Amino acid sequence: MKRSLVLFSHQLHPLYLEHAALNPKTDEIVFIDSQDQWTHYQFHQQRLVLHFSAVAHYCEALKKDGWHVRIIETKTFEEALLTLTHVICFAPTNFYEQTWLKRHPNLKLLSDPLFLISPPEWQVLLPIHKTWKLDPIYQQLRKRFSILMNADKPIGDRYSFDTENRQGPTESLHFENPLWFKPDTITKSTMAMIAKRFANHPGRIDSFAYPVTRNQALAALTHFLDFRLATFGTHQDAMLKDDPWMSHSLISSSLNLGLLSPIEVIQGAEKAYQKGQAPLAATEGFIRQILGWREYIRGVYLVSGPNYLNVNSFNHSLPLPNFYYDAKTDMHCLRTTIQETIDHGYNHHIQRLMILSNYANLASVTPQAVNRWFNEMYIDSSEWVVAANVLGMGLHADGGKMATKPYISSGAYIHKMSNYCESCPYQVKLKTGEKACPFNSLYWHYIDEKTPKLKHNPRMSMMVKVLEKMPKPEKELLIKQAKRHLESKR
Numbered sequence: 001m002k003r004s005l006v007l008f009s010h011q012l013h014p015l016y017l018e019h020a021a022l023n024p025k026t027d028e029i030v031f032i033d034s035q036d037q038w039t040h041y042q043f044h045q046q047r048l049v050l051h052f053s054a055v056a057h058y059c060e061a062l063k064k065d066g067w068h069v070r071i072i073e074t075k076t077f078e079e080a081l082l083t084l085t086h087v088i089c090f091a092p093t094n095f096y097e098q099t100w101l102k103r104h105p106n107l108k109l110l111s112d113p114l115f116l117i118s119p120p121e122w123q124v125l126l127p128i129h130k131t132w133k134l135d136p137i138y139q140q141l142r143k144r145f146s147i148l149m150n151a152d153k154p155i156g157d158r159y160s161f162d163t164e165n166r167q168g169p170t171e172s173l174h175f176e177n178p179l180w181f182k183p184d185t186i187t188k189s190t191m192a193m194i195a196k197r198f199a200n201h202p203g204r205i206d207s208f209a210y211p212v213t214r215n216q217a218l219a220a221l222t223h224f225l226d227f228r229l230a231t232f233g234t235h236q237d238a239m240l241k242d243d244p245w246m247s248h249s250l251i252s253s254s255l256n257l258g259l260l261s262p263i264e265v266i267q268g269a270e271k272a273y274q275k276g277q278a279p280l281a282a283t284e285g286f287i288r289q290i291l292g293w294r295e296y297i298r299g300v301y302l303v304s305g306p307n308y309l310n311v312n313s314f315n316h317s318l319p320l321p322n323f324y325y326d327a328k329t330d331m332h333c334l335r336t337t338i339q340e341t342i343d344h345g346y347n348h349h350i351q352r353l354m355i356l357s358n359y360a361n362l363a364s365v366t367p368q369a370v371n372r373w374f375n376e377m378y379i380d381s382s383e384w385v386v387a388a389n390v391l392g393m394g395l396h397a398d399g400g401k402m403a404t405k406p407y408i409s410s411g412a413y414i415h416k417m418s419n420y421c422e423s424c425p426y427q428v429k430l431k432t433g434e435k436a437c438p439f440n441s442l443y444w445h446y447i448d449e450k451t452p453k454l455k456h457n458p459r460m461s462m463m464v465k466v467l468e469k470m471p472k473p474e475k476e477l478l479i480k481q482a483k484r485h486l487e488s489k490r
Contacts, residue, residue, distance in 0.1 A: 003027045004084040008092055009037075009051040010382065012058050012214070013258040015113045020088050028068040030084065031055050034077040040096055041375040041383075044203035045194050046210070046345040050379060053183075053190040053212040054257055060186070061213075078103060091119075093298060093384040095306045114261050115298060116141065116291070122299035132300065132402050135160070138292035145263070147270055147291060148284060160288065161281035165233040168417045169240055175231055175247040179223035180209035181216050202325055202376060204343050210253050210379060217251065217259035224249045225272040233282030237350045239418035241332070244340040248348045249286065252380035255294070266291050289349075297388040300402050304388075311391050312367050313399035314450060320360065320369040321489045331438060332424035333414050334359060345379035350417065357394030358408055362442035363486060364449075367397035405459035408446060411437035432477045438485045444475070445482030 005020045007029060022029070038048060059069045074080040077100040081087065087107040092098060093115075101107060111118055117125070125140075126132050139159050142148060148155045183191060187208070195205055211217040231247040240246060254260045266287050273283040301308065323329035327338040337347055337355045347356070352374070360370045367390070374386045374394075391397045396406035411428040415421045421428045421437075430436035431444075447454060447467050454460040467475065 001026070001086060003086045003088055004030045005088045006030045006032065006081065006084070007090070008097065009055050010092075010256055011090055011112075011258050012054055013114055013261055014214070015261065016090055016258070019090075019110060019113045022088075024066055024068075028070060029059075029062060031059065031069075031071045032077050032080040033071055033073045034075060034080055036076045037097070038198065041372060041381070042201050043198075043375075043381070044341075044345040044377050044379065045198060045201050045205040046203055046208050047379050047381060048194045048198055048201065049187065049191050049205060049208050050210055050212065050253060050257065052194065053187045054259065056186050056190060057213045076100075081107075093302065094382060096383065114258060115295065116145070116262060117295050117299060119302050122302050126299050126303045128303065134292055134296050137296055137299075138288060141291050141295065145266070145291070147266055147287060148273070148280075156280050156284075159284075161233070161284045162288075164281040165235075165285045166237050167234050169235065169238045169419050173235060173238070173240070175243065175245070176227040178228070178245050178250050179220045181211055181220075183208060187212055202342065203345055207343055210250075211259060214259045217254035217257075220254065221249075221251055221260060221265060221268060224251065225268055226277065229269060229272055229278040229282055229286060231282070233279065233285045236285060236348075237417055239333075239337075239348075239351055239355070239414075239420065241336050241419055241423060244344065244346065244348075246348065250346070255290070256380050256382050256385060262290050262294065294385075297392075297402075298384050300388040300392060301384040304398075304401070308387055308391065308398065309368070309371065309383075311398045313397050314364070314453075316361075316364040316366050316395075316397075318364045318366065318486070320365050320373055321363070324356075324360075324373055330425050331359075332426075333418065333420035336420060341377050345377060347378075352389070353394055353407055354409060354413060354417070357390060359439070359442075361395045361406060361408055362439065362446045363489065364446075367391050367395045370395060400457070405457055406446075406450075406454075408443060409439070410443040411439040414439065432481045436481065438482075441478045441481035442485065444470075444478045445486075448475070448479060 003022065005022055005027065007016060009031065059071065062069045072080040081100065081104055085106065087104055088110065089101055089107060090110050090112050093112065101109065125137055142154060142159060143152065191205055191208060211220050228247045235246065238246065251260060251265065255262060255265065269283050269286050272278050273280060323334065324338060327335050327342060329335050333355050337351045341347055357370065371386060371390045374390045375381050375383060388402055392402040393407060396403060411421065415428040426437040427435045428437045431440045444467060447463050451464050455464045
């Protein structure tokens with residue numbers, strides 16, 4: 001009996017073949033190139049290059065190893081799937097991909113071997129009627145996988161060193177460059193195809209240099225652990241106008257493709273610490289992003305269900321400003337960050353949270369428009385990754401299910417954590433007037449509008465009280481300033 005292992009483009013790790021237990025003499029490996037999977041979101045052209053090139057490279061390697069491999073081109077994933085008789089598939093996390101598998105009459109569904117926590121276990125770890133918090137789950141996972149542990153106690157006597165990893169930029173700050181990869185023949189051919197087939201999709205394509213094979217991904221990981229992990233922690237929340245990469249690992253795209261497994265990345269970082277290559281705070285901070293946060297947001301997505309994509313606790317309804325797609329804004333922090341997204345499909349986590357999500361939240365943009373943009377524009381995007389990060393953490397649109405407060409700020413935080421304000425036509429210390437930083441008035445406008453909800457939030461009630469004590473003329477000027485700005489962006 002011939003069986004077809006159908007792999008998604010994000011299932012490229014050798015573990016998938018190992019768990020499928022195929023017979024190379026009788027079975028085949030199938031990838032489906034369907035228009036609906038590439039246009040469900042209007043993905044950045046570099047993300048399309050990444051997925052198509054990685055699949056092409058993997059197919060070539062599989063054929064050399066004696067496997068029978070096919071790529072089926074079709075309009076919809078489901079119609080291609082139904083042409084196959086006996087199918088093996090690993091359950092994708094994204095809900096819309098799961099629906100494509102349901103109608104096949106003879107499909108064996110296997111659990112994804114790369115994630116550390118299975119979907120059923122998340123139902124226990126994240127009870128529906130209780131408050132969710134990352135810290136206790138992260139601590140459980142540290143113990144379970146014995147990561148940075150000394151018997152039953154965490155090395156350094158703390159599970160988190162987050163407070164040591166929040167320094168802003170300094171004048172002498174410098175980081176080792178990331179390891180990039182020059183496009184080979186396959187990738188160049190892919191880039192030409194993407195530019196033609198998906199010409200209406202956003203983003204620049206010519207600067208593509210991400211890993212597209214497992215060997216490249218492993219090399220990028222090794223380079224990070226050897227030369228960049230040591231300087232990752234202290235300034236991981238800082239933002240520099242001339243350095244979009246700083247000391248971030250840039251391996252999220254490889255993790256989300258399956259070129260790397262989470263556990264090999266985590267254990268690699270732990271070994272780097274044990275060899276004295278990186279301090280504990282930097283190592284723990286990096287590991288927490290993968291062992292803690294990455295697994296956690298997948299759990300939130302799975303437990304919350306498809307309706308999570310519709311959350312809008314503040315009833316925001318304004319459209320996403322056009323400058324999110326062309327970077328044509330005079331606000332330097334937004335212009336710089338968005339231009340980096342257009343050029344590379346990448347920003348680090350604080351740019352995504354405290355620049356892009358922060359502004360959209362303060363500007364009352366509908367969460368679904370913001371969620372779509374994040375799914376479209378990033379090299380490492382996937383719906384399960386984006387949903388909780390944006391709707392929950394970035395916008396507080398789920399009403400606080402996964403974050404204890406809205407992560408909003410005025411211009412002061414941006415000034416503290418970046419050098420963006422130095423080159424901005426607006427003045428970060430001004431609240432009103434033509435030269436005032438828009439984040440300042442938008443922040444207080446947000447507090448004013450959301451007072452009925454925020455006054456009951458232990459972490460936001462103080463700002464509500466500050467606004468209540470503000471002189472009425474000052475408050476009115478701030479609200480008018482914010483409204484003028486919002487009107488100008490419609």
